[in-house]
Amino acid sequence: MSYDILIFIHISSAIVLLGVGGGSAFYKFMADKSNNIDVIVHTNKMVVLADWLFTTPSAIVQPISGVLLMYTLDLSLFTPWVLTSILLYIFAGVLWLVAVYLQIKMKNLAIEAQKEKVSLGKSYFDLVFYWTWLGVVSFFAMGIIFYLMIFKY
Numbered sequence: 001m002s003y004d005i006l007i008f009i010h011i012s013s014a015i016v017l018l019g020v021g022g023g024s025a026f027y028k029f030m031a032d033k034s035n036n037i038d039v040i041v042h043t044n045k046m047v048v049l050a051d052w053l054f055t056t057p058s059a060i061v062q063p064i065s066g067v068l069l070m071y072t073l074d075l076s077l078f079t080p081w082v083l084t085s086i087l088l089y090i091f092a093g094v095l096w097l098v099a100v101y102l103q104i105k106m107k108n109l110a111i112e113a114q115k116e117k118v119s120l121g122k123s124y125f126d127l128v129f130y131w132t133w134l135g136v137v138s139f140f141a142m143g144i145i146f147y148l149m150i151f152k153y
Helices: 003-034 037-072 080-116 122-151
Strands: none
Touching: 003 037, 003 122, 037 080, 080 122
């Protein structure tokens, strides 16, 4: 596969990864802030679905296209900016997996509260707090990866 095709795939999947993640975070934040259980349930369902349909495939494409680019450019895994990017990607990926687990828990708690016609409790908003910080830290890590990929430091 040519460099141009690989870099297009790599950049496109990065855009999807961060774009869907950022968009989902924004809509979930606004839904939770609304305190409207119907909006919260619907948004939580859509955030989980978006992760399965868009974020997961792009998260898989990223390392595959990255390794193919390394091979095409004859870069070593131990090139400092490459190794740092890989380690940050693994770190962000672990945070993302925990966040997905929390998203599913929040979705289930919201559905349960909706069915029982009760408001969301402290446990739901504690999960929102942790989910938010996982997202902030993983997005920051991804920002550093972008910097390293562009400037190769």
